[in-house]
Amino acid sequence: MSTHTHDPATVTVLGLGPMGRALAGAFLAAGLATTVWNRTPGRDADLLARGAHAAATAREAVAASALTVVCVVNYDASDAILREDDVTAALKGRTVVNLSADTPARARDTAAWAERHGIRYLDGAIMTPAPSIGTPDAVFLHSGPREVYDEHRPVLAALGGTHTHLGENPSRAAVYDIALLDVFWTAMAGYAHALAVARAEGVSGRELAPFAQGIAAILPPLFEEFAGDADDGTYSGAINPITSAASTMTHVVHASEAHGIDATLMRAIEGQARRVIALGHGDDGFIRVTDLLSRR
Template sequence: MSENSAVTVLGLGPMGRALAGAFVAAGVRTTVWNRTPGRDGELVGQGALRAASAAEAVAASELTVVCVVDYDAADSVLRRADVAAALKGRTLVNLSADTPTRARDAAAWAADHGVRYLDGSIMTPTTTIGTPDGVFIHSGPKDLYDEHLPVLFALGGTHTHLGEDHGRAAAYDVALLDIFWTTMAGCAHALAVARAEGVTPGELAPFAMGIGAILPGAIEDMAAGVAAGDFSGAANPITSSASSMKHIIAASERHGIDAGVMRAAAGQAERVIGLGYGTDGFVRVTELVAGRLAEAANRG
């Protein structure tokens, strides 16, 4: 790492501390600041520099990385007059999580204030930061990304530039977290139903892992089908999916277990069937939730 490399980290929650720690460990001169005092003690002990204010922190480095809970929290810090003035002409990498619209809004604000801006998302937990297992995605000007990549590499893992549109990293983020959290909701529900039927979590887990192993191929097939406009259900029609969902709902509710998530999925399947697409696969739900399926049926 160059002797001139430097970074400021704003936000010292668990992820922010992990980011700052990785920069320090890589030999990057790292200035830190947090809205709530007292979270920087360990980092300062490791060699980080404590700033008395956000504006002072930003002025200490050409590159600032902000990682807070969402863009409301980021805006409350960055859009203060003294901080915005300190950021002018410098680069801001926003690794906070929010929507693509908020990312584009942040980019527009940055442009209006002379701030060079990259948006990004962290797709792995704090334990991966500074290791080969971290996954970072970025969007915004490619030349700006290339300029600061040597410092960002200190965070470890893989870094991928997804395009010039500042909202593109956030679009990937929300789509991928959609998969993660609906899967986690299904796991939590499955454990509750199994336990109600006398199956312990330890007994279920090995079989649940087997279900998880099916998902990569299923995701790949669904993605290929949507890309090609092929919603065939020759191997597993959506009528079969709807039937198995009914069994899950019945077994859950017999024990007083909330089946709201499964009822929502079953409702989508039934709507697809009701519109005349019962021979298609569950992938046809993609068109339903996007508001395109009814139009296709009406044209028929």
């Protein structure tokens, strides 16, 4: 069945965790006829009170709309729903926007599966937390056929914020997602470790926080500069050569381990820096580590 036989102001949401409920709520707030389904029942009460339609099965849910938005924990979960024979058959000629998180390889595999079954497919990533959905602060990334994105962009706009189409390659949204999650969780791990070290020396988290925010404020221009270094292979260490950086990393390791605090993460980072130095790049900046990590 062609997607064009449906009222374009309809949408189905599969998956009603906190993010899925936020997506469905934003569609409802925008006046879209919204059908919802979740494998575990009982998570739709608030949405039903706001006018959502509850489907009894996933097949019924996807058959209700030209566009189905999926948001579950990973692609194992989305595959378990979408690749059921009756659901796959019902999706033929319709569009799936998969906002579940997983790897680029899984995104490519799902896009290939969709193409084999006549399903129009966009992969996507949500880069902001559930409370941002429906507000100007939400950030969505999409990849896949541009014509499919353009057709459904008016409905996706109901989710608020900014939507960026990253290209026809269906895995590009997942690439950005993985890379940006790498930045986020590495930073969070570093901050958790910093709080533990500060606490061991009698400094509270609230005392440290304003200065930690100051450190965070210097990062955006460094991200831009270091991106250019990595792309161009320049790796300037004029401001802070990696030999100096490695020395400060050693201080963190010693201070941590003096209090019995696990310094595995900083030891790993220091080890990377020392390997770069051993390769003859001691005058370069820290981001030379990118080349080290890219070696096969």
